[in-house]
Amino acid sequence: MTQYRFSKDSESLQSLATEGSLLADGVVRGRTTSAFVRTHAQELASDTEKLASVVDSTHPEDGLASKTKQLASLARKAAAQLSALADHPSDASGAARIRSALSDAADAAEKLQKSA
Amino acid sequence: MTKVFQISLGVLAAIGGFVDIGDIVFNATAGATLGYQLIWAIVVGAVGIMVYSEMCGRVACVAKRPVFDVVRERLGYKVGLTTLLASQFVNAMTCAAEVGGVAIVLRYLFGLPYRPLIAVALLILLLSVWFLPFEWIERVFGFGGLLLIVFAVAAVKLDPNMSALEHGLIPHIDTPSPLIWCYFAVGVLGAAFMPYEVYFYSSGGVEDGWVPPHDLKLNKLTAIAGYGLGAVLSISIMVVAAELFVPQGIEPGFLGTVALAAQTPLGEAGLLLALLGMFFAISGAAIDTSLAGAYNMAQFFGWEWGKYRKPGGAPRFTLTWVAFFGLSFLVVISGVDPIFVTELSVVFSVVALPLTYVPILLVAGDSNYMGRHANGRLASTLGWLYLVVIVVISLAAVPLLVLTNMGEG
Numbered sequence: 001m002t003q004y005r006f007s008k009d010s011e012s013l014q015s016l017a018t019e020g021s022l023l024a025d026g027v028v029r030g031r032t033t034s035a036f037v038r039t040h041a042q043e044l045a046s047d048t049e050k051l052a053s054v055v056d057s058t059h060p061e062d063g064l065a066s067k068t069k070q071l072a073s074l075a076r077k078a079a080a081q082l083s084a085l086a087d088h089p090s091d092a093s094g095a096a097r098i099r100s101a102l103s104d105a106a107d108a109a110e111k112l113q114k115s116a
Numbered sequence: 117m118t119k120v121f122q123i124s125l126g127v128l129a130a131i132g133g134f135v136d137i138g139d140i141v142f143n144a145t146a147g148a149t150l151g152y153q154l155i156w157a158i159v160v161g162a163v164g165i166m167v168y169s170e171m172c173g174r175v176a177c178v179a180k181r182p183v184f185d186v187v188r189e190r191l192g193y194k195v196g197l198t199t200l201l202a203s204q205f206v207n208a209m210t211c212a213a214e215v216g217g218v219a220i221v222l223r224y225l226f227g228l229p230y231r232p233l234i235a236v237a238l239l240i241l242l243l244s245v246w247f248l249p250f251e252w253i254e255r256v257f258g259f260g261g262l263l264l265i266v267f268a269v270a271a272v273k274l275d276p277n278m279s280a281l282e283h284g285l286i287p288h289i290d291t292p293s294p295l296i297w298c299y300f301a302v303g304v305l306g307a308a309f310m311p312y313e314v315y316f317y318s319s320g321g322v323e324d325g326w327v328p329p330h331d332l333k334l335n336k337l338t339a340i341a342g343y344g345l346g347a348v349l350s351i352s353i354m355v356v357a358a359e360l361f362v363p364q365g366i367e368p369g370f371l372g373t374v375a376l377a378a379q380t381p382l383g384e385a386g387l388l389l390a391l392l393g394m395f396f397a398i399s400g401a402a403i404d405t406s407l408a409g410a411y412n413m414a415q416f417f418g419w420e421w422g423k424y425r426k427p428g429g430a431p432r433f434t435l436t437w438v439a440f441f442g443l444s445f446l447v448v449i450s451g452v453d454p455i456f457v458t459e460l461s462v463v464f465s466v467v468a469l470p471l472t473y474v475p476i477l478l479v480a481g482d483s484n485y486m487g488r489h490a491n492g493r494l495a496s497t498l499g500w501l502y503l504v505v506i507v508v509i510s511l512a513a514v515p516l517l518v519l520t521n522m523g524e525g
Contacts, residue, residue: 008524011365011367012367014365015365015366015367018364018365018366019366019373019376022364022366022376022380023376026376026379026380026387029383030384031379031383031384031387032379032383032384032387033384033387033388034227035223035224035225035226035227036224036225036227036372036375036379036387036391038227039223039224039227039372040224040370040372040373040375040376043370043372044370047369106365110365
């Protein structure tokens, strides 16, 4: 894991988590369909899981070990939230919690990216 | 109303070039990466494809010669065959991506598993082309694709930055990565010139039975209105991506991300209209590419061709478009990502562009073929100017693909 790769992967996680949060927001406001939320949340969860596996399997450069672990853990948590959204695509109160968790994950990924 | 229906050939051909699965995601990614910086590329590409479609429609109308007929005669058998192989490869890749795209949209609409929906998509496409007359294929899928106009409504609702939008009409680089800018510029321009658009358009002119002089005006109107609408849809997608995704740092990687951009300002109605528009546009592009593949083969080898004939009246032509759909099904069911395939096909198609467009330019300017309908000064000047653009993008496409890691930096 190089500085550049770490920065790119953090950016990807921020993008996936923000998009997930936007999707959950649609559920909270009743402005979407369950079929769309289920399908798109599964796509986002799958990409986020892949990202977590890739980050987990890399050998970090000096000074990046702890941040890489944090990024992988953050990605796994975001993937779990996205899977939960896919499993309950019409649960507005659950979606509100997921929206907030994914928004926090996106902020944390952004901070990690800036710290690299 | 009749006049509106008459331009449906241009609308369907343009939808294939401007808002197929790859373009939808590519334009959104360009908007999310570079904001409004590449609006000019859509406009330049649209004017270029209008110029060349008008030319090949005119040749089809006056000389009754669709593009591949002309390619074989002007380039000779060997170079013609190379052009045929290159374009059929791109047609097949694109058709596969579109079939996968139709299944993805059905999944967003109904929430069913992806693989069975690939079979459903294939069935819808096969039955549509088999049973619908050519003019109804144009109308259903061309005008259905115009539901994507919902992105223009979404763009207005998002209250875009008009001065940035106007500035986007002038080429300028405002990014620390000029190579990424070049990659997206070449991709947006290349997508406008996808060769299957002119194969489909010129053969469609013959299918629609265009005759001079009346249909020469219709050809001009069809090219300008059809591709003009395609460009408006493309620009709208770029604008919503710039407004919504740039501030939030979202990198669109799915069709669903783009649909989300219609849902955010317009709610469930916006989402459903965007998904239905994508269904018709991507299905239309799948039909464009499969028929273009069959037209090319039939015209190159001198077979009977045309949707106006019953399937048994042009058996090899019919078998070819069915084979295109069948091959697409096999490619997509193997698990290949349709969006990745179509983005690659846009870049590889630009390599074959000069071989398609040079013969059109030469024949449209030849008064032995075209008589008094040969290219005038304006068409000729624009044609040569755009040929330079086509050659430049065809030379730059692959190096940029490699240097920018497909735009990911």
